[in-house]
Amino acid sequence: MKLTEKEIEIIEILEKNSRTSNDDLAAMIGLPINETEEVLRKLEELKIIVRYTSVVDWSKIQGHEGVTAMIDVKVTPKRGVGFDDIAKRIYRFKEVKSVYLMSGAYDLSVIIEGGSMNEVARFVSDKLSTLDSVISTTTHFILKKYKHDGTIFEPEEEDKRIVVSP
C-alpha cells in the first residue's frame, strides 16, 4: 500500500505522541482538519494504525514493577503451516506480549510479562515447554530497561542553550 507524504507524516507524529490533538496534527502537516480526520479514519480502517497506546515505565510504580522475560524458543515446524500454527498457539496466551519468527540459532522469540519471576518460570515450564512442537526454551530476564521502542527511560537531558541568542 502506497501512502502520500502527508499520510506518512501523520503516522510519524502519532507514533511519537499518540495524544497529539487532531487540530495540532492538522496544523503541523498543513492539511485542513476535516481532511486530516479523513486520513486518520482511513489509516485506522486499514489497520495501519493498529492501536493508540502509551509507553509506561511500570518499574516506577510500587507493587507493579513486574518482570519481563525474552524467551528463545526452538520448535519443529509443521508441514503445510510452517511456524504459523505453533506461533498462534503461543501468542494466544495473554501473558505473551510479543512473538517474532527469527533467523539464526532459534526460531521464535517470545516476550513474556508477569508479576514475578516465579510466575514467568511457571508459565515457561507448564505452558510453553510442554507444547508439542517446542523442542527447547532459553529464558532471559530483563534486568533494566534503558530504551524501549525508541524512548529513553532516563530523564531527558536539560536544555543547555543560553536563553536568547542571535
Next chain:
Amino acid sequence: MKTKKSYLSRTVSEIKPSGIRRFFDLASGMEGVISLGVGEPDFITPWSVREAAILSLEEGYTSYTANAGLLELRQEIASYLSKAFKLHYSPESEIIVTVGASQAIDIALRSVVDQGDEVIVVEPCFVSYSPLVSLAGGTPVPVQAPKERGFKITSDILEEAVTDRTKAIMICSPNNPTGTLLEKEDLQAIAEIAERYDLLVISDEIYAELSYDSGYTSMAAIDGMRERTILISGFSKGFAMTGWRLGYVCAPKEISGAMLKIHQYAMMCAPTMAQHAALEALKNGANEVEEMRKSYRRRRNYMVSSFNELGLSCHSPGGAFYVFPSIESTGLSSEQFAEKLLLEEKVAVVPGNVFGESGEGFIRCSYATSIEQLQEAVRRIGSFLEKIKS
C-alpha cells in the same frame, strides 16, 4: 600627568552593542521562561558525530590541520555541495574550513573591502553583518527588504543603494530573522544588479539544509554568479553543531587565496576535533539532518497557523527555524511587545527591530524548541493578547 585617554579604536567605539543583549539579560535571571529567543537548534549534535569526535581524540588527532582544513573534509564538502546544490568548487583551491560561518563572513569581508568601500546589507538580517563590514574598514549600507513582499529584496531597492564605492551585497537565505527563502527568480533579481554594477554577492547560506517547501537554490548556482559569489555556510544549523564552531567558505580561486591569507595569519586553522566530527556529519549524517528538517517543518506549520489564529499575521517562511509574525495590530512597538510579553507571561522573543529598521512591528520567534513548549508558548501569548486588548 597627562589626562587619561581612551585606548579603544574609533571603529570599535562606534559599533553599537547588539540589541539582543538586553533581552538576554532580562530573560536570564527569570525562572520558568519559555524561550523562543534561541538562534540555535534544540537538537543535540547526532551521537554518531559526537562519537567520531571522541574517537579522534582517543586516536590523538590533537595537532593543527592544513590552514584550509583537512583535505579529506574539503573533498567531502565539495562532493556534498555538488550533490545537494549542484555547486562545483575545487577542494584544493576554493574551499576554506573556518571557525563557524561567522569567521567565514569576517574573512570574506576583509579580503574584498578597502577603506571606505560600501557593502549593501539587506535587512532584516543577522546582527553581525554591519559591524563586521565596519571592522573591515568598510561602510555598511543597510537596505530594507519590504515586508509587503514577505521580506524579499527587489532589484530597484538595491539599485538605488549602489554608488561608485559599492563593492558587494550581503544576503542571507533562508533568512535569520524572517525565515524568508529566496527562490530562483529572487536571486536572479539580485544577480542582475550584481552583474550590472560589477559587484560581489556575499551569500550566507548557513540555513540551506533547512528549506521546507521546494528545493534550495544557491546564489552561486545562478547563471554567471559563481564567479562573483562568496558562499558562506557551515555545520551549525542543519547539522545541529553550533558549539563546534565549524563553517566553510567557498569562492573563486583568487578570492579564496586572499581569504586563506587572512585565515592563516589570524586563525591558523579550524579546531581539529570539530573537523573530524564534521567529516562524520557529511559522510553519515544525511538521515538525521532529514529527520530534523521534517521536525522543524511540522513546528513551522504549527507556529504559522497558531499565530494567524491568534490574529498576529504571519507569513509562512520557507526555511530556517524562525517565524516572524507582525505585532502591529497590538499598537505596541516590537521592543514594548517583547518586554511586556517576557515580564507578564514569561515568553522570550526577540524584537524584530534589532535585525534592522524594517523589522519594526515584528517579533522573531524561534521554533527550535519542543512542540510541547511551543504549545505552551502559544497559550501564553494568547492570554497576553487578551490582556492587552482589554
